[in-house]
Amino acid sequence: MIATDLDGTFLHDDHTYNQRLFAKVFRQLQKHHIYFVAASGSSYPRLAREFAPYLDQMAFISQNGSVIHQGRQLLQTYPIQAPALARVMHILDRFYGPQDINQLVVSGPQTSYVDQHMDQHNLAIVKTFYERVQPVADLRQLFSDHPQEEFTKISINFADHVDLSRVAATLDQYLPASLIIENSGFNTDLIGDAHGTKRNGLALLQEKFNVADNEIVTFGDNENDLGMLAMTSQSYAMQNAHQVIRMQAGHVTARDNNHDGVLKTIQEILKNNK
Missing domain, CATH: 3.30.1240.10 (Hypothetical Protein, Haloacid Dehalogenase-like Hydrolase; Chain: A; domain 2)
Structure with a gap:
């Protein structure tokens, strides 16, 4: 399972991403039966729009973990009283x-x-x-x-x-x-x-899809990603992340978010694990 933050991590600063490269990487992930998870502070409707062609083959952790979807199916919410x-x-x-x-x-x-x-x-x-x-x-x-x-x-x-x-x-x-x-x-x-965190959202998906701890890769750039990054030794802080975040992740990407750091790192991981 691969889980990535969006803004400042997967997305470029102009809120776009390399559509052609992602299509190629996504096909490789499906071939290897690897789930792809978008984890963001944004709302589910925004995530669904960003990944519309892949909606039914992905999972989504939105609002920092307060809302979790598998495709179009709502799995869990953590409402505020x-x-x-x-x-x-x-x-x-x-x-x-x-x-x-x-x-x-x-x-x-x-x-x-x-x-x-x-x-x-x-x-x-x-x-x-x-x-x-x-x-x-x-x-x-x-x-x-x-x-x-x-x-x-x-x-x-x-x-x-x-x-x-x-x-x-x-x-x-x-x-x-x-x-x-x-x-x-x-x-x-x-x-x-307090239960609505990216870490808890990812743990829920991990249990649902029966994914072991050492089978998770995470990407992030900010404080709200730290819990998710701490779940696995295969965690990556973005090159553009604050020094505190980079120090707490297992690895740092070779490229920043504006140069497809997440997708290029995934390609390297798949290449090295053939």
Whole structure:
């Protein structure tokens, strides 16, 4: 099984990937009965769009592990309970103002919600990562307005002047114990159920497909990938990853994300294991 993060890892900086090379590599993976897993902080609809031609032959760990799919089939969600959701919104209101937060997104397995007053620039960015985005009059009323809907992740993109290390320290003090905060890069923190991690999502797929620990290869570039990278000695931090991430992975790719580092590494792995 091969699992890779997307942004900053598998995808180029312009959110594209080498379609021709991937088609070639994917055929090789299928020939060797190797599952390919996309693991991202983004929503499932975005991942399904990115890999539309391969949708039914892949697995997807979305929202940092809060939502797991095998193809089109939903396998698992880790929803945030309504009181915990309300607590997060209260904490954000207490410590941060509109000048501190560019994008605040509350997501379910399929639909993500934003404030209807979000400017067009930030809305376009959100739609890149979440695909199905619905503006609402008041995010604070979302839970009472949609009592039957599951909410699985809160994403906060902070303005450049905000110190993210201080954000983590502050929120860790006040978040309910049932929640976890992880940095997803690009000045963005994701808050979700503590069980909803990429590591746990990959472990679920590992059990489902009966894959041994030494049969897993992982790729990542950021803090939210560390749990997944720690699962196997065959872990790869991207050449473009922060030094802390590279030090904790088993290997570092020879090429960065803009030069197809994941796909070229997979080709080398397949070549060396013939």
